[in-house]
Amino acid sequence: xxxxxxxxxxxxxxxxxxxxxxxxxxxxxxxxxxxxxxxxxxxxxxxxxxxxxxxxxxxxxxxxxxxxxxxxxxxxxxxxxxxxxxxxxxxxxxxxxxxxxxxxxxxxxxxxxxx
Amino acid sequence: xxxxxxxxxxxxxxxxxxxxxxxxxxxxxxxxxxxxxxxxxxxxxxxxxxxxxxxxxxxxxxxxxxxxxxxxxxxxxxxxxxxxxxxxxxxxxxxxxxxxxxxxxxxxxxxxxxxx
Numbered sequence: 209x210x211x212x213x214x215x216x217x218x219x220x221x222x223x224x225x226x227x228x229x230x231x232x233x234x235x236x237x238x239x240x241x242x243x244x245x246x247x248x249x250x251x252x253x254x255x256x257x258x259x260x261x262x263x264x265x266x267x268x269x270x271x272x273x274x275x276x277x278x279x280x281x282x283x284x285x286x287x288x289x290x291x292x293x294x295x296x297x298x299x300x301x302x303x304x305x306x307x308x309x310x311x312x313x314x315x316x317x318x319x320x321x322x323x
Numbered sequence: 324x325x326x327x328x329x330x331x332x333x334x335x336x337x338x339x340x341x342x343x344x345x346x347x348x349x350x351x352x353x354x355x356x357x358x359x360x361x362x363x364x365x366x367x368x369x370x371x372x373x374x375x376x377x378x379x380x381x382x383x384x385x386x387x388x389x390x391x392x393x394x395x396x397x398x399x400x401x402x403x404x405x406x407x408x409x410x411x412x413x414x415x416x417x418x419x420x421x422x423x424x425x426x427x428x429x430x431x432x433x434x435x436x437x438x439x
Contacts, residue, residue, distance in 0.1 A: 212366075239425070241425070241426070243427075248432070249431060250329075250429030250430050251427070252429070256425055256426065264426055266426065314366030314367050
C-alpha cells in the first residue's frame with residue numbers, strides 16, 4: 209500500500225467538459241504535487257501545494273487548478289477539457305516542506321481519456 | 324533550461340545481464356538526482372538517488388554513476404531479473420531555494436524488458 213489513494217482510477221470525459229480528480233494522502237503529508245503523464249512520456253509537473261497554498265506551478269494553463277484540504281486530501285480540477293489532456297494524472301505527497309524529494313509517495317494515478 | 328534527456332527509449336536484456344540507462348541534464352542548479360521505477364498501472368516509486376557531490380552510489384543490484392562535469396548520470400542494474408521489467412525514469416530536482424524547488428523534472432523514460 210502506497211499510502212496515497214487517487215480516485216477515480218479511470219475516467220472518460222467529453223471535450224469541453226470539466227473534471228475533478230481526487231487524492232487522499234497519508235496523515236501528516238502536508239505537501240502535495242500533481243503531475244501529468246502522457247502515454248509514453250515522463251510525468252510533467254503541474255503544481256504543488258503546501259499547507260493549502262499553491263507554492264509552485266509548471267507550464268500549464270490556468271484551466272488547471274487545484275485545492276488542498278486540512279484533512280490531507282487534494283483535488284485537481286481541469287476546465288474546458290481538450291483532447292491533449294488525455295493522460296495519467298499522478299498525485300505525490302510528503303510530510304513537511306517540499307525540500308526533499310526522497311519523502312514523496314506517488315499514487316497509482318487517474319487515467320483520464322477525453323473524447 | 325529544465326530538460327532532462329534519457330536514453331535508450333527501450334532496452335532488452337537477458338536474465339543475469341547488466342542494464343544501463345543514461346541521462347543528461349542542462350540546469351546546473353539541480354542538486355538531487357533520483358531514479359524511479361514504474362510498473363503498469365502504478366505510480367512511480369523511488370528506486371535510488373544521488374547528490375552531485377558523490378560520483379557513485381550503490382544499493383543492492385542498483386548503482387548510480389554521476390559525472391558532474393559532463394552533467395550526466397546513469398543507472399546500472401546488475402544481474403537483471405525478469406521482475407525488473409518496468410519503465411525507468413531519471414529525474415532531477417532543485418531541492419532548496421527559488422520558485423522551482425520541490426519540482427521533479429523527469430526524463431522520457433526507458434522501457435526495460437528482461438528475458439528469462
